Amino acid sequence: MNIHEYQAAEIFSRYGIPVNRGIVCASPEEARAAAQDFGSRVVIKAQVHVGGRGKAGGIRLAAGPDEAEVAARQILGMTIRGVPVHRVLVAPAIDIAREYYLGVVLDRASRRVVVMASAAGGIDIEEVARETPEKIVREYADPLLGLHDYQARRLGFALGLEQDLVRPFAKLARQLFTAYMAVDASLAEINPLALTTDRSWLALDSKIVLDDNALFRHPEHEALRDPQAEDPLEQEARAAGISFVRLDGTIGCVVNGAGLSMATMDAVKLYGGAPANFLDVGGGASSQQVATALRLVLSDPNVKAVLINIFGGITRGDVVAEGLLEALKTVDVRVPLVIRLVGTRQEEGRRMLAEAGLTVVDTMEEAAQRAVQAAEGRETRA
Amino acid sequence: MNIHEYQAAEIFSRYGIPVNRGIVCASPEEARAAAQDFGSRVVIKAQVHVGGRGKAGGIRLAAGPDEAEVAARQILGMTIRGVPVHRVLVAPAIDIAREYYLGVVLDRASRRVVVMASAAGGIDIEEVARETPEKIVREYADPLLGLHDYQARRLGFALGLEQDLVRPFAKLARQLFTAYMAVDASLAEINPLALTTDRSWLALDSKIVLDDNALFRHPEHEALRDPQAEDPLEQEARAAGISFVRLDGTIGCVVNGAGLSMATMDAVKLYGGAPANFLDVGGGASSQQVATALRLVLSDPNVKAVLINIFGGITRGDVVAEGLLEALKTVDVRVPLVIRLVGTRQEEGRRMLAEAGLTVVDTMEEAAQRAVQAAEGRETRA
């Protein structure tokens, strides 16, 4: 789960990390007032859950309240990578000597949490990792003991910091690691981490991504969720226990299982179509869940055909068919529907569906081909 | 470091453990008022840092305020194992169905923390361990991961608890373990742990011993120290960085090193004397520390002779001698002094001491023998 910069900064500051505290503003007028309060040059930053906001013009410097208001008005009118900006963060501009990167992330390959730092701060760290990986220094935290003090210091030495900066930097690295572990993050990042002209450390941008799997043990994190920043369909799906990701194609997919769902999307593409979504109804695939899934998929106006791909597994085919028929009673299906159903008692299931006048096909490949054709208008609902 | 029952109960309760909260009283009148407040039968317990207070009469039941006042007066006038009682804890008497024992302690043999439980609660657990060890069940906590939930449950099952009691008991065991780790205890104990007649768990007596080595990282624990409960000489020694334990013999000992100090005490005993104390001046053995040590030892009126045993080690003999002579200038030595000094430059050191008119002997054995004789008045100060 993504949270906003200002929320991450608040969490970091709870763990002792010095952050450039700003004021969250929802209007140009609020931004003007904030700039007035700070009485200095300010920076105005779009609060959106996507990267690259700097390049997109979502970060502006303002010399005073007037400029702040203008800049805020422009940013609040923007859409960055398809996401409208609803809030900006107004913070004092800082006199920076140097910019660093400091981040904590799970390293899947080593099954450990890794703390990364770089003197090439302020820019896209993924680019640094690709282009000049030697500019990133890493320490792998012990799975059971965490980040040792000596490792935190070693990061500072490896960055070539002056002696007097190493200990404060190491402290910061430990604090960031502690925050990461405490909130069950999958990413915690300070970029840029500023060394100010008075030789102190300050987090200029704060980023945290929370581990969805761990939300259950942090009920307080629910309050950090920004409904405005999320796709409403994805929100509805989550509430129904369905994994759903909206894409920009025309073929709606309703599948059981994440891997099979991706494979279904890939098959649609293979046969010349474009999937409108990823959707995994989950293991149970009850009639209610299938109905919700169908409704979700159909509420996307781009959808021209729906492909239902169920590998019954433990669930019996007749039960799935029953669920589907039940679901179809409550959902208005306005586009062609292609169903592929396999699994225990598939014959019974298919017969039930065929009797209800639904197209049931044998293989996933056939289903994908049919769905593509249907979306192109070459075939109508059976 | 020992703390009082009421302090331990306060800590336990901070970690969610249900404790029988009482009121600490320093006078019979306060005890009467407390009993009045509770409006029920109360138990009145001496707050002292020694075991066996129950057997010694330091725990009394009172039916009401009148009895509470009488009981408190008696207990406040007691001396338990040489320790005068300055405070009592007045707490409501509880309707108990069964009594258990639950404790967390370091198991030195396995280098792990062990959680122990027994259905033979309320009595001396060391006695249970000796007489009927099978009545104690144990779980060894993982050094890095702590006490697993399944281990806490297993304790409950092993005690033969009814199903509905196992989970609450396991929770309690985990809480006690958490408290133990959090405060850096060397012992945390609930004895008895009561199963009340309404089937809930309640800690009737709470005990915590804190790890002296960990006090530096818990500055808040300093406030738990009860100066009244400690030997004033031991307090003074601690303040000076000297290890000192008062014993009841007549020969004061000033030694460098804990093992050598014990061996010196043993030698005194071996030659028919009785050591007045254990004293380790520590590694440095500066003149100031030697002076403090001498003063400490001499302030015990029982001391009839002082034995100084220094194995110079890295410290040079002449430096030690200098320190001793320096120390003797500021301390009034009213009893015979026997000095044994070995180590680098021992010759120089001994000569310096001899020139100052002090008895210096070659071996620890000789020193012990001389000190015993001196204490018996068979020899005077050289």
Next chain:
Amino acid sequence: MSVLVNRETRLLVQGITGREGSFHTAQMLEYGTNVVAGVTPGAAGREVHGVPVFNTVADAVAATRPNVSIIYVPAPFAPDAIYEAVDAGIPLVVCITEGIPTLEMVRVYQYVKSRGCRLIGPNCPGLITPGQAKVGIMPGYIHQPGPVGVVSRSGTLTYEVVWALTQAGIGQSTAVGIGGDPIIGTSFIDVLAMFQEDPETEAIVLIGEIGGTDEEAAAGYIREHVTKPVVGFIAGRTAPPGKRMGHAGAIISGGQGTAAEKIAALEAAGVPVAERPAQVAELIRKALG
């Protein structure tokens, strides 16, 4: 032969009295798996489909000597169940549970490894040696005994591929679902090594998906150590970056984990990668000659 589970498997079911645990115990028994015991704290003395239930794994081990445990316990309690199984000395633990916090798994992984045990999963369908033992939630009937080892990060997609194999008359030695989480106990490489050693396995199917770099690592391993033919399938060619595709581990992040990279790595290691699940059967047939 097969790998990991077979007729000698003596299975313990942790969480046996739960809805899932009880249902799948019946299914596994029906398939012929030797389920010797179950554990649910506080349910000792009960039976589930004739299987005796114990309060603790230690009790179950003492009474029934299981050598494999399967865990159907909700995510908040699953790590504890894994620790209990490992501490009781069970050498192979299969964790079906989905939704375990990732940082919890960092600890669990290290602990299990340090004890010399093997964990399959979590968030996996389990594993099956057709005709011998089913230790998981996959439908048994889609499998048939044969020469192909299957290893997969997915659930139903594995069924799809296995079903394609079976329908093409190609049986499986063992099919192992290693799980869809970012941190899993057993990697592709571990299972590839077992299949390479297993005399009954003649070819291997590797089913990967976007996220992480385990497929790339597997490709490197195959190039160096696997002499048997391997056929691959990678799901998620159309997945966008930064979005979690159901599985906690199926996410392209930090520019890593795309299907294209994985396919390229496998092909560079001489592994043909199918475009469709059904094509896996064709490629395997070709490989087996």
Next chain:
Amino acid sequence: MSVLVNRETRLLVQGITGREGSFHTAQMLEYGTNVVAGVTPGAAGREVHGVPVFNTVADAVAATRPNVSIIYVPAPFAPDAIYEAVDAGIPLVVCITEGIPTLEMVRVYQYVKSRGCRLIGPNCPGLITPGQAKVGIMPGYIHQPGPVGVVSRSGTLTYEVVWALTQAGIGQSTAVGIGGDPIIGTSFIDVLAMFQEDPETEAIVLIGEIGGTDEEAAAGYIREHVTKPVVGFIAGRTAPPGKRMGHAGAIISGGQGTAAEKIAALEAAGVPVAERPAQVAELIRKALG
């Protein structure tokens, strides 16, 4: 031969720029110990008595290949220093530091063990192989090379015994101070096993004190595994229960750890126990025949 340290020892000093670290580095160099490097974070580039100083153990290892590290770092930072040494692959770490929290040592002990390294101490005087290498704070001149292995929980008491041996003309193979804390990295048994294996060690002195049950465990081990003569000394016959006698580990608690029990256990294992330190030399002379 000797055990643990010898002429091949390449010593790293952690905390070399501190008062203690610097002083004892000079002493160890004077004794002839091969001190190859020191570590103090932020002091890289400096020299202490001619020994080059590094910021991190990893740097020191890369540059000077030490095989033993000795730690003179204050208690709050000593565990980290141990982890750093172990993680850098140094097989033998000697921790002089006194006052490390016991629960910290529970973790350190487990970690060091899991990495296959050996820790001596903490709260110990270190160890010495007379004439070859002194890795500790003991006065060097009281030792002389010879056939007696010494292992002890104490500091100055060990000097006392060693001095008695030397004055009696009996030299030492290696003298190991294992430390006075409740949890120490190396136990009597570990060192007894080494002395039993060491061809140059002909007899062994074991110096124990009150607290814990390590002497009893050692007695059991001697009975089973040690064929060389062992002489014991136990300090604290006159110590009262419940009082910590200086060393954090020297406390009779829970009715365990009395000198009487330890002496009885050793004597039952055929180990004569001296009443006075000087008597150790007499008993050793008798044992060596």
